[in-house]
Amino acid sequence: MFALVDCNNFYVSCERVFDPSLNGRPVVVLSNNDGCFIARSNEAKALGLPMGGPAFKFRETLKKHQVKVFSANFPLYGDMSSRVMETLANLAPEIEIYSIDEAFLDMTGFRRFGFREYGATIRKTVTKHTGIPVCIGMGPTKTLAKVANQLAKKEPRYNGVCLLSEEQEIEAALASLKVEDIWGIGRQWSALLQVRGIKTAFDFSRASSTWIRQHLHITGARIQEELLGHSCLPLEQVRPPKQSICTSRSFGRSVIGFEELQQAVATFTGKCAVKLRKEGSVASTLTVFICTSPFNEPSQKYWGTKTVALRQPSQDTIAIIRAADQVLAAIFKAGYEYKKAGVIVGGISSATASASPLSLFPDEETEQTNDRRQKLMQVMDKVNRRYGTGTMHTGAENSEAWKPQQTNLSPHYTTAWKDVIEVRGN
Amino acid sequence: MKLLRIHTSPILDFYTADYSTELALPLADAGISAGFPSPAEEYEEVSLDLNKALIKHPAATFYARVKGTSMTDAGILDGDLLVIDKSLDPKSGDIGVCFLDGEFTVKRIEQIDDALYLMPANERFQPIRITEESDFQVWGIVTFVIHKTR
Numbered sequence: 234m235f236a237l238v239d240c241n242n243f244y245v246s247c248e249r250v251f252d253p254s255l256n257g258r259p260v261v262v263l264s265n266n267d268g269c270f271i272a273r274s275n276e277a278k279a280l281g282l283p284m285g286g287p288a289f290k291f292r293e294t295l296k297k298h299q300v301k302v303f304s305a306n307f308p309l310y311g312d313m314s315s316r317v318m319e320t321l322a323n324l325a326p327e328i329e330i331y332s333i334d335e336a337f338l339d340m341t342g343f344r345r346f347g348f349r350e351y352g353a354t355i356r357k358t359v360t361k362h363t364g365i366p367v368c369i370g371m372g373p374t375k376t377l378a379k380v381a382n383q384l385a386k387k388e389p390r391y392n393g394v395c396l397l398s399e400e401q402e403i404e405a406a407l408a409s410l411k412v413e414d415i416w417g418i419g420r421q422w423s424a425l426l427q428v429r430g431i432k433t434a435f436d437f438s439r440a441s442s443t444w445i446r447q448h449l450h451i452t453g454a455r456i457q458e459e460l461l462g463h464s465c466l467p468l469e470q471v472r473p474p475k476q477s478i479c480t481s482r483s484f485g486r487s488v489i490g491f492e493e494l495q496q497a498v499a500t501f502t503g504k505c506a507v508k509l510r511k512e513g514s515v516a517s518t519l520t521v522f523i524c525t526s527p528f529n530e531p532s533q534k535y536w537g538t539k540t541v542a543l544r545q546p547s548q549d550t551i552a553i554i555r556a557a558d559q560v561l562a563a564i565f566k567a568g569y570e571y572k573k574a575g576v577i578v579g580g581i582s583s584a585t586a587s588a589s590p591l592s593l594f595p596d597e598e599t600e601q602t603n604d605r606r607q608k609l610m611q612v613m614d615k616v617n618r619r620y621g622t623g624t625m626h627t628g629a630e631n632s633e634a635w636k637p638q639q640t641n642l643s644p645h646y647t648t649a650w651k652d653v654i655e656v657r658g659n
Numbered sequence: 660m661k662l663l664r665i666h667t668s669p670i671l672d673f674y675t676a677d678y679s680t681e682l683a684l685p686l687a688d689a690g691i692s693a694g695f696p697s698p699a700e701e702y703e704e705v706s707l708d709l710n711k712a713l714i715k716h717p718a719a720t721f722y723a724r725v726k727g728t729s730m731t732d733a734g735i736l737d738g739d740l741l742v743i744d745k746s747l748d749p750k751s752g753d754i755g756v757c758f759l760d761g762e763f764t765v766k767r768i769e770q771i772d773d774a775l776y777l778m779p780a781n782e783r784f785q786p787i788r789i790t791e792e793s794d795f796q797v798w799g800i801v802t803f804v805i806h807k808t809r
Contacts, residue, residue: 254761323718362719654723655723656726657763
């Protein structure tokens, strides 16, 4: 038996923990640079504010209904997520952290407590310990647990915990679920299925398996098996290392000069390198892209991108920034107003696995530089961990200047001493 | 490692850590699965870790800063830092961080007969009776107070 635990409107719930007066009021959280809605409270959903909707288009609704608007406070959300996951891991030892606000649990050992009862215990405990409300769906496969979770969220009668175990329950649940809402069925597949008259998850589960294998391949076949109650997707307790890391950002203003772009790209590259070192990984490829606003006149539009292989797999800020600089020079065109830039490092592998010298004739001098560089990076990371991100950086970077715009940021309640909540003693 | 008593006074005993014996411990391999007994377990008391002493439920522990003087007789002064455990069930007599009518407040929670009161620890302040109309929640229980002395 699997359970999927999903935090309700997670980012909004994080804000509400530290300001309970927001309960029952419409709340939204905006993406980096205060662009689009990335989380909405139920009250905000009821006002018709769509997921991903650009805030400026809904300015009037926001004002009229006094919607509380927050800039994304990722340090807070990250910390609250770890608290939720840690609480879950104490309640059920086999856990797969699926995203910042979702986790799968293996419930097999909890039959003796009663699945529904234990689900209710998990729900109550997480909410009490962290303040974050969650919904729990349980089923014999991960895909059915996801279905159950959708029901738990939608139908108040489940009280936030839905168990799908009897055949009739499962069939009824599948019949009420649209095919495009099945976990793993994308928009393209859903269009294909609609044409074939497959409209609900129940239709999908009863469709010809040969046809599904033919058109939706092994992934589709697995989803069908899972809907029928045969588990094909095991709990992934250890995540495979990421295949690529991307740092990109829209600028709050237009950027025209090469030097300014250079600094932005170096800053984003530096962030990627830090992430690589944190994961103990090295990257083999580097992509840089720069672009103008998509709303520009065609003659004012430009999108430049280029991917190169690094001379040797690296996690070294200085080496990767040097490479990024050359790529940027190759794609930069003067005379455009740039609105966004990004850096993607790819071909990632474990640093220890690729530690063997790759050059055919390694000379002692390079070896020594590499060694010294590695030590320098270690010192830099240590300083930044202790005194805060950005304390020590290369001259090419400037994370202050390329910070996203966040006008409605809540305090870092759980990650900065100066921001802990104030309680009145009077 | 042992703890050595270095000074005894009528009120406080002072200890220092003895580092004279050093033990090289194997680094735990990241691949070891949960449940495997850690080789370091036996030597856990290698230092006095305030985090471990003050925090029983890390995922449920939060900090808050006090503003005001209503709890001074309970040793909670203006500017003190509170260690708050959200996982604990409130008992009458506990000091709690409560959310009352739009504001966080710290008070002693007392149940008297059937009524709930927030009791200040300073005679210049009045007890607050929680009524049906109050927008009230016990946010967490205060387990320690950190007070700066210089």
